[in-house]
Amino acid sequence: MFIKIRRDTLIILILAFVLILSGRAMSYVAFASSNSTDEGIPIAGVMIKGNDIIPTSTIKANVESAGFRDGSYINGNTLITSQRQLLLEDAKNNAEQMVKKSTIPGTSIAPINAVDVQVDENTGNVVVTVVEDFSILQTNATNTTNSSLNYEGTSESG
Numbered sequence: 001m002f003i004k005i006r007r008d009t010l011i012i013l014i015l016a017f018v019l020i021l022s023g024r025a026m027s028y029v030a031f032a033s034s035n036s037t038d039e040g041i042p043i044a045g046v047m048i049k050g051n052d053i054i055p056t057s058t059i060k061a062n063v064e065s066a067g068f069r070d071g072s073y074i075n076g077n078t079l080i081t082s083q084r085q086l087l088l089e090d091a092k093n094n095a096e097q098m099v100k101k102s103t104i105p106g107t108s109i110a111p112i113n114a115v116d117v118q119v120d121e122n123t124g125n126v127v128v129t130v131v132e133d134f135s136i137l138q139t140n141a142t143n144t145t146n147s148s149l150n151y152e153g154t155s156e157s158g
Contacts, residue, residue: 040075044124058102066095068126092117
């Protein structure tokens with residue numbers, strides 16, 4: 001029970017299939033290769049470098065609260081979030097100030113001394129480099145089994 005199809009009809013059907021398939025492949029490749037939207041470059045992610053004690057989740061939450069989160073995008077030199085628009089330099093300064101206020105979990109000690117926020121305007125990657133300074137902490141040890149950690153000074157040094 002074969003269906004009889006003429007040879008020229010079969011060739012036309014195969015060519016139509018190939019054209020439709022190649023058109024869909026080209027539109028997919030064109031969409032996948034574009035790295036920007038009509039709105040601008042979306043924030044791709046936040047990478048933290050240089051932290052030892054403070055968890056990356058705490059630092060990342062502070063950077064995201066400054067505006068560098070999913071759904072935000074960069075349009076020229078402006079960071080556009082769901083709630084506001086601000087200059088990219090102002091957003092970087094806000095992120096630096098927020099990260100400096102990150103504390104060690106369970107304490108009020110904020111050992112981050114310096115922060116550098118870099119934003120790649122082509123890919124939307126945000127790189128946060130922190131420097132933790134523990135010179136504000138002093139340990140007073142009477143013997144090796146009984147030591148206490150005393151905090152002296154302020155958390156903001158600059």
